[in-house]
Amino acid sequence: MKTYGGWAGKVLRVDLSTGRSRTEETVDKYKDYLGGTGIGYKVMWDEVPAGTKPHDPGNKIIFAVGPLAGTGAPCNGRIAITTLWPTCAPKPLVATGHMGGHFAAELKYAGYDAIVIEGKADHPVWLSVADGKVEVKDGRHLWGEGIRRTTAAISQIMGPEAVVAAIGPAGENLVPMSNVMNSISHSAGGAGSVMGSKNLKAIGVRGTGSVRIGGNKDEWEKLVKYHLSLLGANNQHVVPNAPQPWAEFWSPGTRWVGSKGRAWGAAAPPIETGTCEPHNLNRIAYRTNNAAFYLGDAAWQYTVRGNGCTGCPIRCHTMVKMPAVASKYGISEMGQNTCMGLLFGWVFFKSFPAGLDGRANMETCMVGMHLADDLGIWCNYGQLQRDFQKLYYEGHIKAKLGEKEFKSYSWDKYEKGDPSFLFELLPRIAAKEGELACALGLGTGYLLERWSISEAEWGKDHDLAYWKMGHPKHHSCEEVGQCGTLINLMYNRDPQCHSHVNFIRNGLPLQVQKKLAAEIWGAPEAVDAIGAYTPMHPSKARMAKWSVLRKELHDSLSLCNWMGPWVASPLKERGYRGDDSLESMLYSVATGDKLDRQELDRVAERIFVLHRALTIRDMGTKEMRARHDLIPEWAFEDESGKAPFTKGTTRMDRKDVETAKDMFYDELGWDRATGAPTAEAYRKAGMGDVAIELDRRNLLPG
Amino acid sequence: MGSGCERDRSSSSASGLAGAVGLCSRRQFLKVGGLSVIGMSALGPLLARGAVKPLIIMEQAQGIVIGDPTKCVGCRRCELACTEFNDGKAAPTLARIKVDRNLNFGPKGVFAGQRGQGNWGNGLVVQDLCKQCPHPVPCADACPNDAIVVAPPVKARVVDPDKCTGCKMCLRACPWEMISFDQDSGKATKCNLCGGKPKCVEACPAQSLTYLPWRDLTDKVPVRTAPLAALSPEKSAACQECHKR
Numbered sequence: 042m043k044t045y046g047g048w049a050g051k052v053l054r055v056d057l058s059t060g061r062s063r064t065e066e067t068v069d070k071y072k073d074y075l076g077g078t079g080i081g082y083k084v085m086w087d088e089v090p091a092g093t094k095p096h097d098p099g100n101k102i103i104f105a106v107g108p109l110a111g112t113g114a115p116c117n118g119r120i121a122i123t124t125l126w127p128t129c130a131p132k133p134l135v136a137t138g139h140m141g142g143h144f145a146a147e148l149k150y151a152g153y154d155a156i157v158i159e160g161k162a163d164h165p166v167w168l169s170v171a172d173g174k175v176e177v178k179d180g181r182h183l184w185g186e187g188i189r190r191t192t193a194a195i196s197q198i199m200g201p202e203a204v205v206a207a208i209g210p211a212g213e214n215l216v217p218m219s220n221v222m223n224s225i226s227h228s229a230g231g232a233g234s235v236m237g238s239k240n241l242k243a244i245g246v247r248g249t250g251s252v253r254i255g256g257n258k259d260e261w262e263k264l265v266k267y268h269l270s271l272l273g274a275n276n277q278h279v280v281p282n283a284p285q286p287w288a289e290f291w292s293p294g295t296r297w298v299g300s301k302g303r304a305w306g307a308a309a310p311p312i313e314t315g316t317c318e319p320h321n322l323n324r325i326a327y328r329t330n331n332a333a334f335y336l337g338d339a340a341w342q343y344t345v346r347g348n349g350c351t352g353c354p355i356r357c358h359t360m361v362k363m364p365a366v367a368s369k370y371g372i373s374e375m376g377q378n379t380c381m382g383l384l385f386g387w388v389f390f391k392s393f394p395a396g397l398d399g400r401a402n403m404e405t406c407m408v409g410m411h412l413a414d415d416l417g418i419w420c421n422y423g424q425l426q427r428d429f430q431k432l433y434y435e436g437h438i439k440a441k442l443g444e445k446e447f448k449s450y451s452w453d454k455y456e457k458g459d460p461s462f463l464f465e466l467l468p469r470i471a472a473k474e475g476e477l478a479c480a481l482g483l484g485t486g487y488l489l490e491r492w493s494i495s496e497a498e499w500g501k502d503h504d505l506a507y508w509k510m511g512h513p514k515h516h517s518c519e520e521v522g523q524c525g526t527l528i529n530l531m532y533n534r535d536p537q538c539h540s541h542v543n544f545i546r547n548g549l550p551l552q553v554q555k556k557l558a559a560e561i562w563g564a565p566e567a568v569d570a571i572g573a574y575t576p577m578h579p580s581k582a583r584m585a586k587w588s589v590l591r592k593e594l595h596d597s598l599s600l601c602n603w604m605g606p607w608v609a610s611p612l613k614e615r616g617y618r619g620d621d622s623l624e625s626m627l628y629s630v631a632t633g634d635k636l637d638r639q640e641l642d643r644v645a646e647r648i649f650v651l652h653r654a655l656t657i658r659d660m661g662t663k664e665m666r667a668r669h670d671l672i673p674e675w676a677f678e679d680e681s682g683k684a685p686f687t688k689g690t691t692r693m694d695r696k697d698v699e700t701a702k703d704m705f706y707d708e709l710g711w712d713r714a715t716g717a718p719t720a721e722a723y724r725k726a727g728m729g730d731v732a733i734e735l736d737r738r739n740l741l742p743g
Numbered sequence: 744m745g746s747g748c749e750r751d752r753s754s755s756s757a758s759g760l761a762g763a764v765g766l767c768s769r770r771q772f773l774k775v776g777g778l779s780v781i782g783m784s785a786l787g788p789l790l791a792r793g794a795v796k797p798l799i800i801m802e803q804a805q806g807i808v809i810g811d812p813t814k815c816v817g818c819r820r821c822e823l824a825c826t827e828f829n830d831g832k833a834a835p836t837l838a839r840i841k842v843d844r845n846l847n848f849g850p851k852g853v854f855a856g857q858r859g860q861g862n863w864g865n866g867l868v869v870q871d872l873c874k875q876c877p878h879p880v881p882c883a884d885a886c887p888n889d890a891i892v893v894a895p896p897v898k899a900r901v902v903d904p905d906k907c908t909g910c911k912m913c914l915r916a917c918p919w920e921m922i923s924f925d926q927d928s929g930k931a932t933k934c935n936l937c938g939g940k941p942k943c944v945e946a947c948p949a950q951s952l953t954y955l956p957w958r959d960l961t962d963k964v965p966v967r968t969a970p971l972a973a974l975s976p977e978k979s980a981a982c983q984e985c986h987k988r
Binding site: 111112113143146149150193196197200201202224225249250251252253254258261262265269308309310312322323324325326327345346347348349350351352353354356360362375377 | 813814815816817818819820823824826827828829830831832833834835836837843844846847848852853854862863864865866926927945946947948949950
């Protein structure tokens, strides 16, 4: 048998019901699905029957990476976690969460491409994976502990280099809105309670092995440096957000915030980020500071440095130091996170004493991170906090809670924007203490059901950003028109796809974007300015298809879809072109299995179509168009009454969106009437067996 | 005596220096295969019995990699560049720059907790780097096969894989624990400064590593371990000849 590089070679299976583990050969069994979500969907399809519930012992949870994890390919630090999603409503379906940090690489160095957790332990345990030594250990002394203490305790046993993915009390208590977290701040939302249901507190991994590059090492070095040369800042924003001496363009909205005069102020001594000239590959880490991007210039003085995942030069997890919070709230002065993790506490509140830009919002972020990242509470991309605001200010909370419980919260503190309110709320969510905490912990879908609020009401509210099935939009029509809308139809939670938005928000002027779009998706009409949309066009459907395929490809190869793809670059001499073949080049040299862009995209399509098949099988209907690919009402409305396709509105047109679906289904070879893949589409994806199984269940169109 | 040296070198392989050096006076140097060794007359009786090898004094390295912990962002691209571009595999435990072990808790380890360094502490990530030691070169002294030699063009101390038998004595000898072991080849390996263009320096996205003219950091950087067990009693005795107070 051919020996490939890239893959570690083994998939580890641990049955917690028996305490036994075994391995299988990755390449033999899963090469056609690469890794990551590919392995996850395949295991779910083959082994977890329709009708299984998320917390059943029969559900499995798959931690999987691909051939690029642990290598020097830039941005390879994320691991995909696939399971039945407890917050997916009205019926839990397959979905994935993704952790950055150092777990992905460490798993590879330990010799595994995936860990499949099966069954349920009869008492709390944790899993120790130290190279070839796999042990299910008694975890009773860790049960009830926060993620931080759990991690420290396991590190004391396994050594300081071990990477620990743990759940907090929220996951233990089967709170659906819970996460699993490694390396302090790198979480995968939604999967915590599935681990909790298996009595699995944590997985500690220590690997001393290696990932072999299958191809020529000099070629690999050249390729890695080429990839680095095309990188922008976080989300592959390729234009700085302030004028720089080298830059032809600048755009105030980008995440390329490094600049002369801006410094990591809490480093000792402070470090100026400088002009971050794009050809200087030794300054890539200074381009991004997500604390400053989200919280404004005030965050620079608290910035210690950038942090992030293994092998990623883009440090999107900003580490901040705020001594004031130690004395004020009794929490660590150090904090770190990115995006919604960073904003976890802040977005609960509508107002702060000194306004939204005051220092209090930063303190609120510190308190939020301190609590949520230890208790293991998931925010559902901010839906938890948006729901909370709406429920409070519209009187739902007062109406649903008994007087005693209502009065047990300091609502005056909440209204004033006092972060100490979070000490009252968050531990109760993790402990399922009281009606409010229980309801919030369910996730939006089941919360609405419990409190007899119609989903349609939630779907009407623009600011709420709720999309469907218990989850919010994630870069939908508000940023990427029809393409964003289509992507938000496809998944069973928020889609977590950045292929499209990373391009739209990269900071390049529209005319440059259109030129690149014509090369990539066949026509300049593929892209519009945000809020100046034009009617549906086949190139938009191509862009949408490309976006989801790249997402699945990244999630399976282990590249970060929060960073890639890299089809635009900061390089003027390239006309700002990136390279759409990076993924296939990296795959080919890392594994030694040569596939070109189209061939690898076909593998990505197989993975994506398998996700669709799982959704159809587990929903028990092929009527995806009517029952799954749903759009909330707010997408079709404009608060000031502007018509679709007029400047200044992101409003979609109903008929146009139906055209968009037609074109998108056509691109994939799916049936227009049902939105389900045809038997032919499955066969073309190399999954004739899936078609046969669905046909047996009468779930094939036509 | 000079002729004696010449005569003996001709009959001595690089790994069989002991006999040759035994004939040289205390101040005479002999260069064989990139190695400089000094024999000491005081060791005459021991050497005559062939019981020990002489202490090894090497030409000074020309360069050294210096790390700035305040700038390290903990991405470990240095470890990956070191091993992928030199060895064709991503293998942090094999890397000759060592960041991972300090990444989470700092050099004091997990029990330092949040009062320590690293991602769990104050954020500082110390990059452990080879000092390219002047005499004594602990790893070279400890090697029973004289497999640690000076290599051109920048005179880094490197492991000669042909001579290395994988005994790991050098791993125990380095006070900074900078020698790595390649599990696949069964041999030790250490920083060779990549011939003067260190891959780690090139790979750092935060400019936290610098390649500079060699300077002696052996008395400035705290050691990680007490390397007592690695040196034979005879060699220890020999050391005391020069280093006695």
